[in-house]
Amino acid sequence: xxxxxxxxxxxxxxxxxxxxxxxxxxxxxxxxxxxxxxxxxxxxxxxxxxxxxxxxxxxxxxxxxxxxxxxxxxxxxxxxxxxxxxxxxxxxx
Numbered sequence: 001x002x003x004x005x006x007x008x009x010x011x012x013x014x015x016x017x018x019x020x021x022x023x024x025x026x027x028x029x030x031x032x033x034x035x036x037x038x039x040x041x042x043x044x045x046x047x048x049x050x051x052x053x054x055x056x057x058x059x060x061x062x063x064x065x066x067x068x069x070x071x072x073x074x075x076x077x078x079x080x081x082x083x084x085x086x087x088x089x090x091x092x093x
Contacts, residue, residue, distance in 0.1 A: 001013050001014075001015055001067040001068065002058070002064045002065065002066050002067055002068075003051055003066060003067070003068045003069075003070060004068070004069045005051065005052075005070050005072065005073075006069065006070065006071055006072045006075070008072065009057060009058065009060060010057070010058040010062065010063075010064060010066060011052065011055030011056060011057050011058060012055060012056045012058060013055040013056075014054070017050075017054045020050065020054075021047065021050060024043055024046055024047040024050060025047065027039075027043045028040065028043045028044060028047060028080075029084075032077060032080065032081060032084075035077075037077055040077050040080075044071070044073065044080070048070060051070065069083075071083055
């Protein structure tokens with residue numbers, strides 16, 4: 001699957017990593033629901049770091065359809081709330 005990190009680019013990520021990423025996504029949702037700004041920031045950074053570690057960056061001149069779009073590392077809690085659907089950042093995982 002192709003994942004876009006807003007403001008950074010795209011990475012190719014194996015579907016087998018969805019379960020691991022979903023755990024971080026669940027944490028992020030709980031922190032957002034609780035208004036836990038520091039927890040939200042920490043978990044967002046962990047999620048983005050994990051995607052970068054597990055994924056293979058696509059060339060800058062490549063533009064593939066993204067199956068997942070994640071916020072940038074400096075996104076605010078309010079900005080991420082606007083991006084979310086009921087399924088979180090990683091739907092169906």
